Amino acid sequence: MNLLEVKHLKKYFATQKAVDDVSFSIEQGTVFGLLGPNGAGKTTLLRMITGIFYPDEGEIIFDGKKFDPLKDILRIGYMPEERGLYKKMKIGEQAVYLARLKGLSKSDAIEKIKEWFIKFEMQTWWNKKVEDLSKGMGQKLQFVTTVLHEPRLIILDEPFSGLDPVNSNLIKEEIFNLAKKGCTVIFSTHRMEQVEEICDKIILVNKGAKILDGGVNAIKQQFKENLFTIGFEHLPISTGHFSFEVVGTRNNSLIVKINEGYKPNDILQYFLEQNADIVSFHEILPSLNDIFIKLVEGTPLARQFQPVTA
Amino acid sequence: MNKIWLVLQREYLTRVRKKSFLITTLLVPVIIVGFYAAIIGISISGSSEMQEVAIIDEANLFNGRIETKENDQIIYTFIHNETEPLYKTKYKGKGYSSFLYIPQMDVLHPAGIILHSPSAISLNTKSKIERKINKAIETKRLEEARIDPEKYKAISSDISIDNTVDSAKGGSKKSVAGVAFAVSFAAGILIYMILLIYGTMVMRGVMEEKMNRIAEVIVSSVKPFQLMMGKIIGIGGVGLTQFAIWIILMAILQLIVPLIFPSMFGHLQDQAIGSTTIPSTGSTSVLVTITEGIRALNILKIVLCFIFYFIGGYLMYASLFAAVGSVVSEDQQEAQQLVFPIMMPIILGFVIMTKAASDPDSNLAVFGSLFPLTSPIVMMGRITYDVPWWQLTLSMFLLILSFLLFTWLTAKIYRTGILMYGKKVTWREMTKWAFRKS
Numbered sequence: 001m002n003l004l005e006v007k008h009l010k011k012y013f014a015t016q017k018a019v020d021d022v023s024f025s026i027e028q029g030t031v032f033g034l035l036g037p038n039g040a041g042k043t044t045l046l047r048m049i050t051g052i053f054y055p056d057e058g059e060i061i062f063d064g065k066k067f068d069p070l071k072d073i074l075r076i077g078y079m080p081e082e083r084g085l086y087k088k089m090k091i092g093e094q095a096v097y098l099a100r101l102k103g104l105s106k107s108d109a110i111e112k113i114k115e116w117f118i119k120f121e122m123q124t125w126w127n128k129k130v131e132d133l134s135k136g137m138g139q140k141l142q143f144v145t146t147v148l149h150e151p152r153l154i155i156l157d158e159p160f161s162g163l164d165p166v167n168s169n170l171i172k173e174e175i176f177n178l179a180k181k182g183c184t185v186i187f188s189t190h191r192m193e194q195v196e197e198i199c200d201k202i203i204l205v206n207k208g209a210k211i212l213d214g215g216v217n218a219i220k221q222q223f224k225e226n227l228f229t230i231g232f233e234h235l236p237i238s239t240g241h242f243s244f245e246v247v248g249t250r251n252n253s254l255i256v257k258i259n260e261g262y263k264p265n266d267i268l269q270y271f272l273e274q275n276a277d278i279v280s281f282h283e284i285l286p287s288l289n290d291i292f293i294k295l296v297e298g299t300p301l302a303r304q305f306q307p308v309t310a
Numbered sequence: 311m312n313k314i315w316l317v318l319q320r321e322y323l324t325r326v327r328k329k330s331f332l333i334t335t336l337l338v339p340v341i342i343v344g345f346y347a348a349i350i351g352i353s354i355s356g357s358s359e360m361q362e363v364a365i366i367d368e369a370n371l372f373n374g375r376i377e378t379k380e381n382d383q384i385i386y387t388f389i390h391n392e393t394e395p396l397y398k399t400k401y402k403g404k405g406y407s408s409f410l411y412i413p414q415m416d417v418l419h420p421a422g423i424i425l426h427s428p429s430a431i432s433l434n435t436k437s438k439i440e441r442k443i444n445k446a447i448e449t450k451r452l453e454e455a456r457i458d459p460e461k462y463k464a465i466s467s468d469i470s471i472d473n474t475v476d477s478a479k480g481g482s483k484k485s486v487a488g489v490a491f492a493v494s495f496a497a498g499i500l501i502y503m504i505l506l507i508y509g510t511m512v513m514r515g516v517m518e519e520k521m522n523r524i525a526e527v528i529v530s531s532v533k534p535f536q537l538m539m540g541k542i543i544g545i546g547g548v549g550l551t552q553f554a555i556w557i558i559l560m561a562i563l564q565l566i567v568p569l570i571f572p573s574m575f576g577h578l579q580d581q582a583i584g585s586t587t588i589p590s591t592g593s594t595s596v597l598v599t600i601t602e603g604i605r606a607l608n609i610l611k612i613v614l615c616f617i618f619y620f621i622g623g624y625l626m627y628a629s630l631f632a633a634v635g636s637v638v639s640e641d642q643q644e645a646q647q648l649v650f651p652i653m654m655p656i657i658l659g660f661v662i663m664t665k666a667a668s669d670p671d672s673n674l675a676v677f678g679s680l681f682p683l684t685s686p687i688v689m690m691g692r693i694t695y696d697v698p699w700w701q702l703t704l705s706m707f708l709l710i711l712s713f714l715l716f717t718w719l720t721a722k723i724y725r726t727g728i729l730m731y732g733k734k735v736t737w738r739e740m741t742k743w744a745f746r747k748s
Contacts, residue, residue, distance in 0.1 A: 073531060
């Protein structure tokens with residue numbers, strides 16, 4: 001079942017088509033990656049999903065019904081990229097305040113916060129002020145306040161920026177846990193290695209439009225270039241054959257590209273016939289990073305402002 | 311509604327619990343009363359020093375004798391057989407604080423009177439001496455005109471009139487212009503200060519939220535309008551609390567100070583009487599006039615109007631200040647530029663109010679007290695005089711109306727501005743946002 005469906009969403013600003021006809025759907029309990037270069041329209045898209053902006057056109061279906069910002073906002077946890085906390089406020093009070101704004105009662109909020117603080121080893125923080133926290137510590141607190149009210153949909157915009165590997169892992173674990181419990185997570189970033197680890201499905205937006213949509217593995221298959229690495233005991237002398245081309249050599253291995261109409265077996269057979277000692281053979285799938293760069297490259301790095309005629 | 315309440319609570323509590331709130335709230339009355347005491351103290355100590363004045367009276371104005379009262383605090387000594395050019399180098403050495411030279415002259419055209427002193431003489435002393443000389447010249451002139459001084463005293467008149475205001479209901483009461491003026495003026499200044507102090511507090515609160523980047527976190531839970539209203543009402547509550555504490559503290563201090571320093575206040579009264587040229591009618595009558603004056607005022611009406619214009623004016627201006635705060639990014643200077651158009655009508659209101667407090671029925675005063683951007687200040691300046699009911703009602707109605715209008719428009723600016731970073735926003739753009747369909 002789809003928790004969220006976005007249909008033909010459009011948001012035009014005076015100088016820019018920030019989001020231009022984007023559609024996608026997110027299944028419940030999955031981790032969904034929203035990728036795109038800077039200024040692609042990710043934040044605008046998220047702001048529409050969180051009810052901060054009204055779309056100019058299009059429709060958002062949340063949990064089977066038309067999205068109603070006033071009500072549904074309580075079931076969404078949003079950690080924006082531009083995030084912050086009240087510096088002068090005590091951490092415990094701040095968490096309680098943010099939780100109560102999400103509709104929790106005071107006692108519920110305190111109870112839940114205590115649980116989370118124990119889990120993240122933050123018990124001693126309660127009476128400290130936010131200005132005493134380091135950036136990473138603030139980030140952890142921000143994450144807790146985002147997921148505290150057990151939202152159906154959690155939206156995290158660059159959740160790992162400023163976190164060390166240990167704390168990154170802690171949060172990553174929690175994201176998986178929440179997904180296991182049935183929470184749906186939208187994860188917006190341009191750090192591709194994290195996406196490969198965490199996300200089930202991604203979309204890639206560029207210049208306000210969706211240019212890629214699908215499962216992480218399916219996308220990798222789609223963009224593979226038939227590259228393989230073959231490891232040898234000693235590099236073979238002759239490598240000329242019409243079934244493949246050598247793209248590169250590294251130590252004792254060859255990187256080869258299989259020509260159209262041939263299979264990996266054809267190459268292996270060729271080398272076996274030469275009595276070459278093969279140690280390893282594996283396919284090189286493109287990383288999301290490569291795909292990202294390939295798709296986005298060539299388009300100007302910064303979006304030009306142009307008048308909207310529509 | 312529930313969320314506005316939550317926001318309001320936070321805004322109120324975080325401010326009231328701050329140490330700086332406690333300090334300013336307690337210190338301001340102490341400073342004001344201390345200031346009072348200092349002024350009184352200075353005026354007493356300044357005049358308690360005896361002045362000794364040497365006089366060379368070539369015109370024989372005083373006939374060799376000046377009557378002095380004890381609280382004049384000036385002793386006059388006549389010097390004979392000396393000339394001005396010589397004596398002006400000597401008087402200091404003889405222990406005189408100053409030296410008055412009156413040359414030979416025609417009393418109808420007096421000229422050339424000089425007071426020598428090593429440093430500038432105080433205004434108070436100077437006017438005392440002038441009074442003596444004037445009196446002496448008057449006496450001489452009366453002599454020359456062959457007018458009996460007794461007769462002259464009987465003829466000359468010095469009255470003050472009582473102004474009785476006849477209200478439409480037929481009753482009449484004494485109006486005491488001085489007290490009415492003071493109360494109006496004070497109320498006007500208070501509203502002026504409230505608008506500036508708490509308005510900027512709202513603006514800084516909004517800027518803080520924006521710069522801490524918490525705005526987006528909050529508006530993913532509450533509507534921007536709720537956030538804005540919660541903040542405005544919360545800070546308004548802080549203002550009301552602060553004023554309530556101040557009024558109580560002032561009342562207590564005003565009661566305590568005279569008990570601790572009774573002599574000071576005794577002196578003050580003497581001072582007041584001594585310095586008036588009009589023959590005083592005794593110390594009690596001043597107090598009577600003041601208390602009578604206060605009694606003549608409709609205290610309840612003034613207090614109710616004050617509260618109304620406090621709240622109405624604050625709410626209207628606070629929403630404007632919030633809008634400005636929301637479009638500022640990072641830069642204090644930018645805030646100052648943008649806030650200037652809002653300060654203008656407040657300052658204008660203050661200027662009109664100073665006029666209105668002394669001339670409450672002038673066209674300018676009536677206009678200022680109806681025009682919603684200036685009415686909270688100007689109407690307070692007119693409030694102790696009987697403002698026609700239709701004007702009061704119309705003014706209140708316009709204020710409420712413009713509060714609603716401004717809140718509606720500024721909420722739209724606020725909503726856009728609070729999520730916008732790194733771009734300098736002009737007033738023209740803000741107007742565009744305000745009138746855009748949502």
